[in-house]
Amino acid sequence: MGRELTEAIIDGILGGGVYALMAVGLTLIFGVLDIINIAQGILVVLGAYLSYVLAVHLHIDLFVGLLVTVPAMFLVGITIQWAFIRPLRGRERTSMSLLATYAVAIIIEGVLYIIFGANYVNLNSWYVTTGPRVFGFYLDYIYIYGFLLAVVLVAAIYVTLYRTQFGRSIRATMQDHTAARLVGINVNRVQMLTFGIGVAVTAAGGMVFGATGGGFNPNTGYDLISRLLAIIILGGLGSIAGAMIAAIFMITLEGVVDVLWSPSWSVVVFYIALVLVLAFRPQGLLGRKEVRAQ
């Protein structure tokens, strides 16, 4: 039991990195644009398919392929924001953005179905099923690399946020749109670029997810989005470190429950934990305590 528990915890931490990669973009988008991007789940799948195409047709390694897929997804993100999110105005903006991103999600899903069909595909490589031996069990290289990638990307985002001019504009926009405009920040441009960044990170998340899941098809996006939403709320909307911690917490908790009790209850336990945390700390683990008005 001890070995299994240790294994579950370590797997959980590493696995949490995968989900962190997918969730970080979502929380960033929320923080700056104040919208929930329902399309994030299918965008992860899109990123996975892009990596798939590069790997299968051009024989490019999965991590190397990120050099292509990340900028590609950045462009996708900018386009989506510019075309469908920016025109939304008014008080109902948040609700309308739910509808808009949902519409974008089903369009992308339909396109993926047409191009790739309903069959499941995998991302494979030598590091997907091999790994170092630790404490009497084996780790997966892909999980280790994925976790490191998550750390690198989160660090990169932090550096951008706190050390660059652009990052300062982002933080200002996160705090108060109107004030940011007043000091001369082009809020529209900041929002567009941030959405792009949020989606670009998803490319990395998609690649690792596609390599660790056992298989994906266009329908996989649905399962994902609710888990990602749970993660960012638990971590605190807009908090990147929070998303990372929450992702690790979720996967580790589920793994531990898998081992100690039963997998059929692990997800339930996580959601109950989420509800409990929110009951006592509505802003999430690292969220900012908000003024009530919206």
Next chain:
Amino acid sequence: MTPHRTRFLTISAVTAAVAMAAAGCSSSGGGGSSNSSGKSSSAPVVIGASLSLTGDFSADGQAFRRGYELWASEINKSGGLLGRKVQLTFQNDASDPTTVATNYTKLIAQQKVNLVFGPFSTLLTVPAAKVAARYGYAFPEGAGGGPAVYQLKLPNIFNPSPPIADQLVPFADWVASLPATERPKTAAYPQVNDPFADPMTEAAQAVLQKAGVRTVYSKVYPAENPDYKAGADAVAASGAQMVVLGSVDVPTATAFIQAFEQQHYNPKIFAASAGPDQGADFVKAVGAKNTTGIMVPNGWYAGLPNPLSQAMVKAYLAKYHGTAADINADVAEGYSVGEITAAAVKATHSLDNKKIISYLHSGVTLQTVQGPVKFNSVGENVVAQKFIFQWQQGTKFVQVLPSSAAGSVPIVNPKPAWGS
């Protein structure tokens, strides 16, 4: 309330109501069909079906469609039903039960099809079969084989595929029959919470426990769960000498196999309820180096030495190309639905659903691409051949059980280590 506001609301409400009626009334669409109530012998026989062309079950829905269409084209080549051409019409239910009920109402009550075929999966079979039963239509279907369907005791259900609960029993019997030195001492039963996977795994577990194989791991996984890693690692940690995996699709089986491989955990015997039966998709997902030794139940495979099946395989390859190993077993299930319908129509010389139902319930034994078919009072095929298959030499999918059946080859036992 201003006049313009009233007007606006009234107009929009009436428009909506009219739209509702109009959409409901729209007759044509979805593959085209004709109300073949005419007595002319040249009017086609229209058979309707609702399939999961999108949504959760889309991969299987599409395969079933191919099975139905293949059957229709083959039977038309040999003159059709009662000398009339068969015409299929499909509705998409997007894997949703409300839609499937509406679809069959549409097919039966509005388009007045002559006959219907079933949808894909136990989830959708129940609501659909009830609609068909109300109208007295026979409901031959190939994919709703879970206990929930038969518990309804509906008079019109006919499923030529083997009932689900028994499908792994031949495998369990074989393990139980091994000499004590070869038989595994411990077993793990990870299973997905699904009406397809659960009954199979539990039935196998019962047989094996009686034979003295100790259960060291038996846990149920939620049906919608993208993350099997921790559980799979725990199975590996249990060190069980054999594994019976209650999986429903390729990704689940792949996730477990990858975790086992990565943990250098090599069970001597490994069987899964579904996933390894998906041919090339499975090999591609886990890698040809890892497939050898894995066993899976099925009612059919491309190499089945059954003349009807061989003919179907040839026809499939001519129509859809590819290789025999690519043919999804769903195709055969769909095809056999067509076969029993044709047999009943031919025997009763009519398209009358009542006559067809009583013929199929008469205890007659029919032959299909899946083997012999004979129905009991609730529509189960009591003479269904339950085969166990095994992957050998990486890409060969062969029949191994029942060992006495024609076409069975020796079992590879124990399962070689991953990657060899």
Next chain:
Amino acid sequence: MSPPPAAPRAIRSARVARLARPGALLALLVIAAVFPLVVTNALDTQFAVDTLIYVAAVAAWNLFSGYSGYISLGHAVFFGSGAYTVGLLTEHWKVAGGTIFWLLPLAGLVAAAIAVPFGLIALRVRRHTFVVITIAIFFIFQLLAYNLSFTGGNQGISSPFFLWSAQNYNNPFYYVALILAVGTIALSWLIRHSRFGLQLLAIRDDEDRARGLGVRAMRVKLAAFVISGGITGMVGGLWWFFIGQALPETAFNPIFDVTVALMAFLGGFGTLAGPVLGALILEPLQQWVAITFTNGYTGEIALGVLFLLVILVLPRGIVPTGRELATSWQARRTRRRGGPGAPSGAAPPGSPAVPSPSPSGASSASGGGVQ
């Protein structure tokens, strides 16, 4: 110019206005009541039942989410609980035939009872968090349905098979669904014009200010949540009886939540007629798309494109945008006639004379007018 020529016209239109609205509604009700007797095609009645189920569900959802501004994506919890309640009671009490309809109020009570602790936990957080809590509780319920043995696990609960005549099978369901739908709409209207409704709307506009003005926010929100949940439970129970089977993934179906929200947004979130209109339009539309695009994927894309167009063209939903258009058209017409700049005297106070781009929007008219 001088007003007098406009006056008789104004009085006439006012009279028409007073009669037109109840007249139109009465006509609609009569049409709805005789619909299944006139249109005997089973497909149409089946379809009508499907649509009415959604109308009732959306109206119930809007009663809470639309008026309070708290978007719930967890109403499937009530829907599924209602479905399972009716299913389990039918099974254990061996209820048969039409008597099953009498179980619906029980389903409503069970769902309402669930709404109390659900609401107490969920309504204490801000709106974005609220959405996710409702999703979390939804998944908890779905998973409980899978795991607990008394719910039938993955086999679910099926209804016994009745040999009712196929031709009129749908009719009893139609009428019950109609009663639920009309009743919920009527209730929404009553609430909208009550003090309770005013408090809800105040909470939607600015909760802190409402509290400051003495509104007991938690109580008001919870009451609306319980009412909304109870009705949704009854709708779920009806659905179980109609479809004949409840499974964890079909009774607790995330698509249900999304669809209900979509219908409300499409029609006009927070208005009275909007969500109903959204349901009446979207349900047939989805069926039409499924029929026309037999390659289901193109259908999905078409639906998504349609949503985007609607959002871009009618960002606040059909009813509010329609109302704005109608108002500005009326204003333009009156101005052209040379009368006073404002519309004729039949316009109630509080309706905006020009559609304003201000954040408060057209749907927040304080008091007066059915929204």
